Amino acid sequence: MQNILRMKKYNVPCPCMLMLIILARLTTSNAVESDISCLRSIKEHLEDPLQTLSTWKFDNISEGFVCGFTGVRCWNDQENRVLAIQLANMRLRGPFPMGISNCTSMQVLNLSGNYLSGSIPSNLANNLPYIVSLDLSNNNLSGSIPSRIANWSFMSVLMLDKNHLTGQIPQELSKLTRLWKFSVANNRLSGPLPILSDATFPAESYANNLELCGDPLDACIDEDLVGLFLSGFEVGCSLFTILTMFFMLFFSPRLIIRNMVSYFKPMKKIKRKKHCLIPRIPQILVVDVAGIKKKKVNSPIPLSITCNDMFNTKLTSMEKFIRRLSLAELKMATNNFDNKNAIGYGNMGIMYKAMFPNSLLLAIKRLHRFDGFVKDFLLEIEILGRLRHTNLVPLLGFCHERKKSFLVYKYMCNGTLHQWLHCRPQVEAKKMDWVLRYKIAVGIARGLSWLHNNNVLRVAHLKITSKCILLDDKFEPKISNFGNSIILMNTSGIPSSDCNFLVPNANPSPYKEDVYSFGMLLLELITGMRNNPLTAYRCGLDVCVIDEYLVGQGFDEEIYKTHKIAESCIRDEATTMLQVYQAMQAIEISRNEITVDVEDNEGDF
Missing domain, CATH: 1.10.510.10 (Transferase(Phosphotransferase) domain 1)
Structure with missing residues (x-):
């Protein structure tokens, strides 16, 4: 009885309370160790030519010692729990540091303006559940954008521009209802855009990609509608042809007969050689609706030279300087333009590494959109097709088929x-x-x-x-x-x-x-x-x-x-x-x- 009174007097906690306190201590300790491991991994796996991370020293393991590291902010100065890592424009090199996922309490991550390579880890969102701002812009990251990014329900800033990301933008990003700053410009992305919470993101947020479509860019083309339109067009053409033939046969027999007689009338003053047929070109007919009359038109009809005619003429004239290749040859050399063969990306197009049947290694530039680069395409052929010099890249061929254009260079x-x-x-x-x-x-x-x-x-x-x-x-x-x-x-x-x-x-x-x-x-x-x-x-x-x-x-x-x-x-x-x-x-x-x-x-x- 005295022991019980003594425990009440001094408020000694019960065994259950002691167990909870011990577990809380252990959890906090594990979290701190995890954050230290996160920072240690970043320093060990990234090249640091500017010695920015020289302040990251792990020989003094005291409360809050990581809070003095360059680019690191803590939740408070009395514990080693990382709130933000901001290492922008520090020329760090190497693959994306996988150990960064150990900073489980982090909210802000900014690694922009460095030389990070590899893909964005797909499990990053699971390991860093509290991220609010992620900036990985202006690096050398490749691969696709992980759809699990949509699990960051608190995300307000997502900057992935100026990388080499491929594939589609995940439609799951529409779940990021708090997003107010966003960009995936200057990548190799394609496909429809997700419907984000804020429809005011400008077109610049998606600029210089492969074939993105959807608001605020050009509308996406529905392939089913295109097929339906083409089918309808074919039916319409067939019906028009039948009606035209019906009209000509039953309503204009006189006109047809005259035209046929005129067409097959033997030509005078021309000696026909054996096996040589020279058809006579019929006179141009002008039909008067009031009384069907045939009038001779002696003067030729002036034909306007279209831009397309000039373009094709120019390409033909350049064939004496460089070789014109077929699209089938280029597809075979690049495995149908497989993304694995892509070696470079620019505003004008994508560069592919190509192996031709004679084991010749070449580089093929595939233009993004021909109608936007006609001048660039012709200039490249005009200059590099006719000029040869040790310090000019050798242009070896070109291709233009089905409104798609390609330039073929010697591989560097x-x-x-x-x-x-x-x-x-x-x-x-x-x-x-x-x-x-x-x-x-x-x-x-x-x-x-x-x-x-x-x-x-x-x-x-x-x-x-x-x-x-x-x-x-x-x-x-x-x-x-x-x-x-x-x-x-x-x-x-x-x-x-x-x-x-x-x-x-x-x-x-x-x-x-x-x-x-x-x-x-x-x-x-x-x-x-x-x-x-x-x-x-x-x-x-x-x-x-x-x-x-x-x-x-x-x-x-x-x-x-x-x-x-x-x-x-x-x-x-x-x-x-x-x-x-x-x-x-x-x-x-x-x-x-x-x-x-x-x-x-x-x-x-």
């Missing part, structure tokens, strides 16, 4: 310069040392100066970026993507495909645009920045803006001289590409490490 096994500067793992990126970068820059300058000064077609490219520079097996640069170019002088005597492409007596400003873009490209090679290399120009060259892979390689003086050339390209209106190429060639010769090729064919300078 090393991809684009942009991929090597910004998207490669750290081990591979180190291969892009200064000697190789400078070799690439000299090749681009050589190609541009030849485009500006050759004796066949003088061309201003107008859109030189690291994305349009392809690299072959020896890292020789090849300029591509001429869809925005201008032909400034045509000295070949062969008509251009469209008078709008040719700019006679043009001032040198289009050439200057190429010079300026090349200067920006030089800064990108020096700094490794893809978003704003102009910082290096405005602030002057400093160790802090030079790409970390170039520091301490012994080429500081050469980098400084190249930076001066870039400044001249950007600042000096009088600078030409030929002057730039000659200046860069002089630096290369003075270094005396790379042999300069002086070609006497087709215009190397």
Whole structure:
């Protein structure tokens, strides 16, 4: 009795209450350990060239120690429970960190502007049930959008733009009733759009994908309705033909007989050879409804030349420069354009890797919509079909069938310069040392100066970026993507495909645009920045803006001289590409490490 009174006096908890407290402690402890494991996994599995995660040290396991990590916010500073991970624009590289699913209490995840690859884990929504904001934009993610994202009932922000996502947008996303910020632009998505809670999402949220349809884009085409329309059209044509024949047979026999007699009347003054039939073309009849009369029309009917006629004529004329391929050949080489063979995506179309029967490896660009890229298609054929140079991508063929257009190039096994500067793992990126970068820059300058000064077609490219520079097996640069170019002088005597492409007596400003873009490209090679290399120009060259892979390689003086050339390209209106190429060639010769090729064919300078 005294013990019972003592327990009441001191409010000693009963055994059940003690058990609940112990379980709560264990649950909290497990949750904290899970969050620490989550952060540790991110640091271990991602390359961190900027050493942003250097503050993430796990040797001091105390309450709230992770709350001081860069980019990490906790629910409160007294416990290691992660509320948000925000690591945007930190140049992190590697596959999507699977361990991130251990931060089970997290609400905000922002990994945008990095170089994450792989697919979005399908079980992410199950493991992170409280996510409110997810931003994975501007990465290298591929695969489809998981339909389980719809399980995030509290989701208000979903940004997946500027990746390489394929397939359809899951219709289940219509369950996200709280969504107010959303974008899947610049991917490879297709199919109908889901009906989201907020119908005010602009078309820009879906821009630059394959074949998306639905509000606010073009309406989707119902295949059943199309089939029904075609069936009705065929029936209508048949009925019209029958009625026309009935009318001609029973209401206009006189007209038919006259026409037949006129048609088969023997021709005079023409000696017919054996097995040679020359039919006589009947006279054009003008029927007068009041009294059926036949009038001779001697003058020919003027025919207007349609745009389609001009287009087909141009393609035929270009067949003497490059080969015209059939759609069946291209389908066979790409396994019917299987997504597994897709190697690149751009505003104009998708690039596929193709293997032809003779084991020739080529690249095929499939245009998204032909009616939107007629000019680009013709310009690409016009320029690359007639110009051949070491630093221009070789165009080997084209195809146009069933309102679908394709361009066939030589396959470049090393991809684009942009991929090597910004998207490669750290081990591979180190291969892009200064000697190789400078070799690439000299090749681009050589190609541009030849485009500006050759004796066949003088061309201003107008859109030189690291994305349009392809690299072959020896890292020789090849300029591509001429869809925005201008032909400034045509000295070949062969008509251009469209008078709008040719700019006679043009001032040198289009050439200057190429010079300026090349200067920006030089800064990108020096700094490794893809978003704003102009910082290096405005602030002057400093160790802090030079790409970390170039520091301490012994080429500081050469980098400084190249930076001066870039400044001249950007600042000096009088600078030409030929002057730039000659200046860069002089630096290369003075270094005396790379042999300069002086070609006497087709215009190397």
